[in-house]
Amino acid sequence: MSARKRERENPCGICGHYHKYEEGEVCGICGHRMPAVTEKSSLQVSAFPSEIWPEFLYLGSYDNASRAELLKTQGISRVLNAVPACQNLYKNSFTYHCLQDDQNLPFDDAIQFLDQCEKDKARILVHCMSGKNRSPAIVMAYLMKSKGWRLEQSYQWVKERRPSVELTQAVYQQLQEYEQKILGSIKNNHPTLPIFSSAGMPSFSFGFSKPNDPVPVPAFNSPGATSIFARPILDISPQEFTFGAGQAQSNSSESSFATTLPNPNCNDISMDGS
Numbered sequence: 001m002s003a004r005k006r007e008r009e010n011p012c013g014i015c016g017h018y019h020k021y022e023e024g025e026v027c028g029i030c031g032h033r034m035p036a037v038t039e040k041s042s043l044q045v046s047a048f049p050s051e052i053w054p055e056f057l058y059l060g061s062y063d064n065a066s067r068a069e070l071l072k073t074q075g076i077s078r079v080l081n082a083v084p085a086c087q088n089l090y091k092n093s094f095t096y097h098c099l100q101d102d103q104n105l106p107f108d109d110a111i112q113f114l115d116q117c118e119k120d121k122a123r124i125l126v127h128c129m130s131g132k133n134r135s136p137a138i139v140m141a142y143l144m145k146s147k148g149w150r151l152e153q154s155y156q157w158v159k160e161r162r163p164s165v166e167l168t169q170a171v172y173q174q175l176q177e178y179e180q181k182i183l184g185s186i187k188n189n190h191p192t193l194p195i196f197s198s199a200g201m202p203s204f205s206f207g208f209s210k211p212n213d214p215v216p217v218p219a220f221n222s223p224g225a226t227s228i229f230a231r232p233i234l235d236i237s238p239q240e241f242t243f244g245a246g247q248a249q250s251n252s253s254e255s256s257f258a259t260t261l262p263n264p265n266c267n268d269i270s271m272d273g274s
Contacts, residue, residue: 048074049125049132050162056123057114059139059162061131063085068093071125078124079112082134086127095122105134105140105171105177114142136165141178150186151179250254 047070049060058250063073065079080087081098082105089098097113099106109264110126117124128134136158143154153173155198167175179186 049076049127049131052158052161055189056118056121057139057142058123058125058128059131059135059158060125061135062127062129064131065089065125065127074123077127078125080113080120080126080135080138081130082110082122082126082138086129099138105137105141105174107138107145107174111142112136115146118146130164131162132164132166133168133171136174137164137167137171140175144175144179145182148183150183151175 003128016043047064048177049064049066053077058074065081065086066089071079071094076094076114077089078095078097081096084098084100085096088094088098088154097110114124114126126135126138127223139158140151140154143149143157144151147154149157155167182208
């Protein structure tokens with residue numbers, strides 16, 4: 001009987017606790033039921049906050065912040081709450097810092113707390129309600145201040161690690177103003193990210209031009225980078241090459257040479273798809 005009962009139990013994908021998933025039992029540790037196979041992956045991913053900086057900085061939602069046991073398994077001991085209306089649920093288990101302004105983001109206040117966490121080698125979760133707007137903005141501001149990164153680079157770093165990020169135009173404008181305050185104005189005319197639509201919803205581009213884009217978004221971390229296909233052609237006379245056992249004739253034309261010698265700049269070069 002006990003063996004059959006064990007077969008009807010599976011470990012929770014969130015905390016590893018065993019519970020009766022077939023009966024829809026809610027896990028007593030993390031508060032979740034075992035999801036169906038089709039929804040299992042997305043649920044497990046959403047239950048965990050996004051790791052922005054290894055073993056230090058995590059970004060998430062209020063739902064992530066409500067899972068005390070899960071946060072403890074990741075070693076998180078401090079929480080920065082970016083929404084005044086969000087309740088700090090576990091004051092006996094975590095050290096909280098709550099931002100009080102629900103309109104303008106107090107970047108310096110938040111960064112001061114994050115700096116202290118880094119000095120103490122404490123892992124911290126930065127969260128808002130959905131983990132898409134206010135809390136990502138706090139993390140981007142921190143990266144600009146602590147790493148000296150521009151807003152574009154900070155934005156892409158966070159977006160790659162938490163694809164659900166969707167900044168509003170108002171919040172992005174605050175980030176632009178903060179960037180200018182701590183790093184100065186941008187000297188080039190490159191477009192900035194994200195590009196907001198007329199409906200007020202942000203749309204994002206990461207180096208892939210849309211059909212109607214007049215200017216492609218520049219690649220990060222590679223200023224002045226040139227294409228591998230822009231390398232100069234070697235200025236070597238065809239007569240200097242020997243093919244097989246025979247000596248090339250001195251009256252060989254450039255056209256006949258081009259049909260024999262592989263062009264170093266042709267498309268036959270093997271490219272790494274990654």
